[in-house]
Amino acid sequence: MLTLSSSPVLYPLTDRAVIRLTGADSAKYLQSQVTCDLDQLKPGDASLGGHCDSKGRLWASFWLANLGEQLVLVLNQSLVERQLPELKKFAVFAKTEVEDASADWQVFGLAGEGLSHWLGQQLDGDNLWQGGVVIPVAAEHALLLLPKAAPQPELPLGDEREWQGLMIHAGLPDMSAEHQGDYIPQMLNLQALDGISFTKGCYMGQETVARAKYRGANKKAMFVLAGNCDQPIAINQDIEMQLGENWRRAGTVLSAWQQDGDCLLTSVLNKDIDTDTVFRIKGQDDSRLTLQPLPYPLID
Structure with missing residues (x-):
């Protein structure tokens, strides 16, 4: 089964895609678009966040970092085609340029025991590094964004699929294009991961997000499931829950990791689901999955 390396791995x-905002109004403009509070982010700081449509449904979840003269969003590449035009829609009224800057950046995951100590030796008082930035995402896990020309750290290299599994194990959301427009931010646990500010004021979809908190309108959350499955698992594939002798659709696959029959995945399920419920992948009758404890408390 997936385990954290005994030393830092790159x-x-x-x-991953990188969207860049530059210009005098970039922070003010983005503040009116996303769920997190840019006013709290100094150069080198970062936050999880979401970008919603007017009904509060997510175009994208992302990690947002302040690099001083530019703001960057790191997100799943598949989201960009639909999300970027929506993010740019009102930028014509502000002094900001919004662009897909993926070609200018290298994106890495960093994980392993002792990572925080290793980073402490590399960084000088903040998370800015060689024109890029380190984005802490969980204990001993971080994203590293570097310009294309910058040398990569001299660390052992790991497999991208292992990083995906580590993110699932940490309970971090990674939505793909298949789920654009399906979920409000709380369904991906953004409120439990400090990805939503309820005090910053208006932004796109804010009324729906606030209603979900203050009126208890949201009945779903993202959960981690683990088990065995011998066949490939696809994003958006149906997950079924066992009810006696029968099976009923419970949700779909948000993100997944597989190796040697073991699997980890995330799915948005009803919040009141019984913790000992047994699940399977639809069409893969021999697969079995169970809920795993989240590494953080679910809050409204």
């Missing part, structure tokens, strides 16, 4: 990531 994971080159090929499926």
Whole structure:
């Protein structure tokens, strides 16, 4: 089963995109678009966040970092085609340029025991590094964004699929294009991961997000499931739950990791689901999955 390395490992990531905002109004403009609070982010700081449509449904979840003269969003590459035009839609009224800057950056995962100590030796008081930035995402896990020309750290290289599994194990959301427009931010646990500010004021979809918190309108959350499955698992594939002798659809696959029959995945399920419920992948009758404890408390 998947385990954290005993020392820091570098994971080159090929499926991440980078959206860049530059210009005098970039922070003000992005503040009106996303769920997290940019006013709290100094250069070198980062936050999980979401970008919603007017009904509060997610176009994208992402990691947002302040690099000083530019803001960057690191997200799943598949989201960009639909999300970027939506993010740019109102930028014509502000002094900001919003662009897909993926070709200018290298994106890596960093994980392993002792990573925080190793980073402490590399960084000088903040998370800015060689024109890029380190984005802490969980204990002993971080994203590293570096300019294309910058040398990569001299660390052992890991497999990208292992990084995906580590992110699932940490309970971190990674939505793909298949789920754009399906979920409000709380369904991906963004509120439990400090990815939503309920005090920053208005942003796209804010009324729906606030209603879910203050009126208890949200009945779903993202969970981690683990088990065995011998066949490939696809994003958006149906997950079924056992009810006596029968099976009923419970949700779909949000992200997945597989190795030698073992699997980890995330799925958005009803919040009140019984913790001992047995699940399977639809069409793969021999697969079995069970809920895993999240590494953080679920809050409304």
